[in-house]
Amino acid sequence: MEEGHVTQQVEQGVDGRRWGVGIYVAITAVLSLAQAGALGWGAQGAAPEAGLEAWLPALGVVAVLQLLKIPGTRARLLDLGRPADEALSAVVPVLNVVLFVQLLSGTPSEELRARRIRSWSTQVGAFGAYRRALPWLLGSASVALPVTLLAGTLGALGAEAYLELLRGNMEGGGLSRLGDIGLALLGLGLVWTVLQLPKRARATRRSWAGTLLIAPGLALTLAARAAPMAAQGGGGIVLALVVMSWELLVTGVVGGLCAAVWVVAARRVQAGEPLSGVLGEAWGHAADVVVVWAGRNQLVLLGGQVIVPGVWFGVSYALADLAAIVEPERPSFARSVELVRGIRGKIFRMLVLWFVGTSCITLGLASVELGPAELTAMLVDPDVLSTPVVVARQVVTVLGSWWCALAMLAVYDERRALWALRHGDASAPPVSA
Numbered sequence: 001m002e003e004g005h006v007t008q009q010v011e012q013g014v015d016g017r018r019w020g021v022g023i024y025v026a027i028t029a030v031l032s033l034a035q036a037g038a039l040g041w042g043a044q045g046a047a048p049e050a051g052l053e054a055w056l057p058a059l060g061v062v063a064v065l066q067l068l069k070i071p072g073t074r075a076r077l078l079d080l081g082r083p084a085d086e087a088l089s090a091v092v093p094v095l096n097v098v099l100f101v102q103l104l105s106g107t108p109s110e111e112l113r114a115r116r117i118r119s120w121s122t123q124v125g126a127f128g129a130y131r132r133a134l135p136w137l138l139g140s141a142s143v144a145l146p147v148t149l150l151a152g153t154l155g156a157l158g159a160e161a162y163l164e165l166l167r168g169n170m171e172g173g174g175l176s177r178l179g180d181i182g183l184a185l186l187g188l189g190l191v192w193t194v195l196q197l198p199k200r201a202r203a204t205r206r207s208w209a210g211t212l213l214i215a216p217g218l219a220l221t222l223a224a225r226a227a228p229m230a231a232q233g234g235g236g237i238v239l240a241l242v243v244m245s246w247e248l249l250v251t252g253v254v255g256g257l258c259a260a261v262w263v264v265a266a267r268r269v270q271a272g273e274p275l276s277g278v279l280g281e282a283w284g285h286a287a288d289v290v291v292v293w294a295g296r297n298q299l300v301l302l303g304g305q306v307i308v309p310g311v312w313f314g315v316s317y318a319l320a321d322l323a324a325i326v327e328p329e330r331p332s333f334a335r336s337v338e339l340v341r342g343i344r345g346k347i348f349r350m351l352v353l354w355f356v357g358t359s360c361i362t363l364g365l366a367s368v369e370l371g372p373a374e375l376t377a378m379l380v381d382p383d384v385l386s387t388p389v390v391v392a393r394q395v396v397t398v399l400g401s402w403w404c405a406l407a408m409l410a411v412y413d414e415r416r417a418l419w420a421l422r423h424g425d426a427s428a429p430p431v432s433a
Contacts, residue, residue, distance in 0.1 A: 021104055024076040028100065031069050035062045066091055076103045081116030085126040088349045091356065124414055126349040133266075133406035140265035143278045147261045148402050151254050152395035160390060162246050163239075179224020182245070185217030205324065205332065206287040208295070212249065215298045219245035247301055252294025256321065257282075258398065260289040262405050263325045288324045292332045296320055315347045316340060321405075322412045339415040350407055358400035362393040 042058025074087040080103065089095040108116070124132060137144075192210030196203055223241035260282040268275055296317045304310025320336040327335060340347050369389050385393075 019075045019079050027072040031065050035065045038062050079107050081113035083120050088352050129407040129410045132410040136266040136269045136406050139269035143275045144265045151258050152398035156391040156394035182217045182220025185213045189213030205291045212294050216245040216249040248298050252297035256290030256293030259321050260285045262402050266406050285325050292324045293321045315344050318347050319412050354404040358397050361396045
């Protein structure tokens with residue numbers, strides 16, 4: 001563990017001074033007024049019939065000002081003795097309002113502040129998890145990096161080819177054939193699942209693989225049903241459904257294969273063992289990890305259509321794929337829920353770091369090619385981006401997922417050790433880095 005490291009940072013972070021609620025409110029008010037001014041400037045410059053692209057400069061200024069709220073928020077959190085990485089909530093809509101109200105509470109005494117700091121300073125935080133994972137990432141790069149680059153490249157090229165195939169069928173009126181395929185996948189998945197239910201108590205993870213066909217089959221079936229809408233301006237809905245079918249099946253499978261390599265290689269680095277044979281060992285875990293990773297991916301994607309369930313699934317099952325490798329004897333999803341209990345906020349902030357980091361880079365790559373004015377075009381037409389940019393964006397996303405997975409491994413090891421201390425499980429590792 002990084003014992004005392006965070007406490008030391010807290011003591012040095014604001015030069016030992018209390019900011020007080022007044023300074024925090026003043027800084028937040030100034031930045032909020034500047035954001036309102038930026039939106040007013042955007043409204044003046046945008047014609048009534050203009051699209052979102054006319055607002056992009058103003059929205060960019062608002063986003064930068066929102067990021068500038070983080071230092072002041074962090075300082076106020078330290079005043080209250082709360083973890084500084086909670087300042088990440090300042091960039092999340094709704095949560096930033098909740099956090100602002102919470103930070104208006106009175107500043108505690110030094111004794112209470114010290115007690116609060118001790119309650120979290122010996123545990124890895126959101127930023128700390130990524131720092132701890134970095135040596136594992138670099139140490140395993142000779143094996144994991146080629147796999148990651150290959151997965152990102154082939155994933156992007158495959159998605160482009162798949163989209164082109166489906167678009168050709170849409171234009172040729174042949175989407176009904178793909179709908180038949182989707183209906184067949186949906187039926188197979190449902191039958192498979194029904195047959196699994198009576199033996200679920202003794203069924204293995206990999207035996208649930210057929211269930212993963214339900215969601216992509218449903219997406220293709222709905223796309224075929226919605227095909228008549230394409231001629232009436234509803235082509236975006238059809239396109240979204242067929243893209244989702246790829247994300248629901250292929251992306252989940254590829255992600256699971258990569259995760260097996262990432263985690264097995266990182267465990268070797270942790271133990272100081274050579275990386276020879278990593279791919280063979282990872283392949284032994286692949287089937288179980290693919291089912292767990294792809295299953296979680298489907299839950300998050302489907303739940304994300306109404307936002308809150310997607311966030312809940314993403315946080316609750318963030319450690320499920322790790323459980324399939326580190327503790328294969330335990331139910332993966334249940335184990336994840338068990339270990340994230342009490343640290344959901346931290347897991348969410350780790351996912352925010354991954355999402356914001358990869359999104360900023362991928363949006364930057366797109367804006368370099370399209371320019372800010374045409375950036376929104378890619379939301380309705382993926383073909384506006386060239387193949388090299390599409391590949392680069394996908395590679396960045398997979399690289400970010402690799403680092404995020406290893407950061408989650410740091411949290412998993414810590415939570416597993418703490419759980420063992422509470423429940424007398426001598427098989428778990430000690431609480432250490």
